[in-house]
Amino acid sequence: MRLLFVHADEMSFEAQRPALKAPPPLSPGEEKGSAAEVLVVFYTVEARDVEDAGSVVAQAVENIQDVLRQVHAREVLLYPYAHLSNQLAPPDRAKELGDRLREKVRSSLSVPVRWAPFGYYKSFVLRAKGHPLAELSRAIGPGSSLPATPGGPSPPKTSAPPTESQALANEKKLVSHWYVLTPEGELTEAERYDFSQDPDFQAFYRYEAQGSRSAAEEPPHVRMMREMELVDYEPGADAGNFRWYPKGYLMKRLLEEHASNLIQAAGGMRVETPIMYDFEHPALKKYLDRFPARQYILRSEDKEYFLRFAACFGQYLIFHDMVMSRKDLPVRLYELARFAFRREQTGELSGLRRLRTFTMPDMHTVVADLEQAKAEFLAQFRASQTWMADLEIPYHAAVRFVREFYDAHADFAKTLARTLGKPLLVEMWDERFFYFVMKFEFHPLDTQGRAAALSTVQIDVENCERFGIQYTDSDGQRKTPLLLHASIPGAIERNVYALLETEARRMARGEKGKFPFWLAPTQIRILPVSDAYVDAALELAERLEAEAGARVDVDDREEGIGRKIRDAELEWVPLVLVYGEKEKGSPHLSVRRRDGTRAQMSLEELVREVRESQGTHPRAPLPLPRRIRLRPVFRG
């Protein structure tokens, strides 16, 4: 049986004249009908269906239920439609099977079911909704059912015209195979892997392989980022563009600086390239053709430009003009791309997880050959581990391969698993559809069990050729190198999302939220017990700032000490100092740590502890007035 589903605003039909010599009689009112918000099910009964009509009907009902669940139509219209197949069942058998289908559908669906008569030529008017699931076709046989074909029907007699880019079309054909690779080097099919030791890892696999089915609720990081006055939506801009308040912008700057330091330490030479490019540039044109059109378009006078969706172009164009010899390689260019622009579909946007304008630390590395590519890939894998550790974000790793490449470099995959020290999720594709042969990503899990890629590195085997990037080998020959794409941290905004979601998960377990010490907007807050101690507290703050290099503020409001403690807790201030009569003449400070413990320590001891927590991470001054009384409210 062939099924064609159309989710329609409305559908009406009318029987015109018999299509068979002896058509079944029409019952009154059966000759015409109409329906609105309807799932129209065109079906064709095929010759082989009669072998096991029961199974075919059961499968058809299951398919209808499945589609109905996804599109939420208000009713169902069954429409016998002979044109979906050229191997029709005899009319009497088809009619009989159709009747069985109708009865089964009526008894098992919660929505009203209508049907069009069998054996007549009918006219119909149909207005389809046009969303991705509005049109689906399925084929069912007495044995097993074939998978659904989304995105429009592909009836046997016709083929869809190539209306989309090659890349998009290719992705649809992409078949993934999933495995788990352990640090010991054992590769197991994911479905047969024992996940019982790590349910989070299993959730990660399920999300990657199947997508999520989570309950509808706002992600916690959105509430947190606004309540803590870090970041907010900007209604005056396009969707997916954000405003950063002083505290959030401080964190963003620190993350950017840390990322740049880490990448430059790994050999990245920092550059800056334009954010907009000429649509008609020949090399870019070919490149754009490889991707779905999701750019912001900029019209200026009579020319069109697009805003970059990554820092790739700028760096390709630099590499193209460079003179590189074998001994120079690997050559690494790095840009803190502020910003990359992607006009994602509105429904794909989600808080700081998916934006239209974002900050991407982007490094490209030109390498001579595969050996060098692997060595660099491993080094960048390690740098990414360092990044994630510095942010104190737990994560899972996915490594994706073209199968042929995996088979030739299985030892390298094992090296990665060993380096990670825990099992890796491995995805393999039978063919290479993308420009890369392998990549990895690090994914934190959010509160709703969704994954989002942060660190990622890819080995690109295509773009050096496309952009004419070459080097001179030791034998004097001009050669085309390989290229690595790397975003060691991933998008900076997404790192903030990951920090907040990680803490939301901890808080859901009853723990306290916290930021890594080096990112906390206020690192130390001094609470004078009353107005009389404010001056002394301010003096102490200045001293601490000078000696420990920390961000120190003073809660000089006319509030009780309990209230000040509470507010410091809600702001996740890591160290709180109560300052009153007891401390005034004493060599000891009263320190309250984020974990609730309290300690008496000297200034020197405190300075030592702060320096240790801060490590070598970047510093920046307090983003707001030191005296809390002088701070405006950015958001209630």
Next chain:
RNA sequence: GCCACUGUAGCUCAGUUGGCAGAGCGGCUGAUUCGUAAUCAGCAGGUCGGGGGUUCAAGUCCCUCCAGUGGCUCCA
């Protein structure tokens, strides 16, 4: 982009069958000068997301647009 849900004070939310726009927090003013998660009192604060319609009367019903979230699609 499609489907669903949501949008009321700066924030979080209540608002009955259509009938005078509400609370808590935050802000301001005053009192209080306090020892480890919320001191007390008073005051101000509204284009009920925007526009259109139905009605004697719309936060409430209808249409439309915008935004947010979830799912689908997508994620260079």
